[in-house]
Amino acid sequence: IAGITQAPTSQILAAGRRMTLRCTQDMRHNAMYWYRQDLGLGLRLIHYSNTAGTTGKGEVPDGYSVSRANTDDFPLTLASAVPSQTSVYFCASSDSNNSPLHFGNGTRLTVT
Amino acid sequence: GQNIDQPTEMTATEGAIVQINCTYQTSGFNGLFWYQQHAGEAPTFLSYNVLDGLEEKGRFSSFLSRSKGYSYLLLKELQMKDSASYLCAVMDSNYQLIWGAGTKLIIKP
Numbered sequence: 238i239a240g241i242t243q244a245p246t247s248q249i250l251a252a253g254r255r256m257t258l259r260c261t262q263d264m265r266h267n268a269m270y271w272y273r274q275d276l277g278l279g280l281r282l283i284h285y286s287n288t289a290g291t292t293g294k295g296e297v298p299d300g301y302s303v304s305r306a307n308t309d310d311f312p313l314t315l316a317s318a319v320p321s322q323t324s325v326y327f328c329a330s331s332d333s334n335n336s337p338l339h340f341g342n343g344t345r346l347t348v349t
Numbered sequence: 350g351q352n353i354d355q356p357t358e359m360t361a362t363e364g365a366i367v368q369i370n371c372t373y374q375t376s377g378f379n380g381l382f383w384y385q386q387h388a389g390e391a392p393t394f395l396s397y398n399v400l401d402g403l404e405e406k407g408r409f410s411s412f413l414s415r416s417k418g419y420s421y422l423l424l425k426e427l428q429m430k431d432s433a434s435y436l437c438a439v440m441d442s443n444y445q446l447i448w449g450a451g452t453k454l455i456i457k458p
Contacts, residue, residue: 279353279448338392342390343391
């Protein structure tokens with residue numbers, strides 16, 4: 238089934254640990270995005286990639302890094318997790334600028 | 350700054366009609382999206398408006414007025430499964446999506 242796969246589904250992480258959230262899509266979409274969703278706030282863009290080999294910073298990039306080695310994969314890394322990074326993380330992709338976003342099922346991350 | 354406003358929560362009755370409003374102030378405009386998000390799930394695309402007017406898609410319709418910075422999502426013949434959050438998002442002049450905090454819709458029998 239075509240779509241976006243995120244892993245893990247959920248994770249409890251000790252503060253200071255490093256963590257990579259995985260995201261893979263099989264729709265051959267050029268653009269990919271990482272968002273975090275917190276209660277009472279809109280989705281906030283962390284990083285994005287318009288095409289393989291390029292990445293850009295979103296609204297809340299501090300403490301996160303991404304890479305886009307190929308079209309399908311867009312991992313998000315927390316180098317040294319902090320409790321304020323407790324959130325639900327969604328990966329999304331789109332075919333072009335004005336196309337709707339397709340979202341993965343999310344990763345619920347708790348940093349203790 | 351850029352801002353999207355939508356009500357935090359609304360309650361409606363099964364079988365009725367509900368209108369969820371969204372007002373926006375953004376740097377430029379390249380379209381407005383509505384998404385549905387059930388609790389614990391990912392957002393899913395509902396509608397896209399870039400020109401003024403009403404777009405109808407089954408029980409759901411979306412309206413846009415660019416001059417007023419205003420949109421609404423109209424849900425008819427409400428069903429219990431329509432209980433969800435509805436997210437309004439505007440694409441600005443840089444093709445960045447600005448998201449509202451979402452409207453939680455509660456449907457009562």
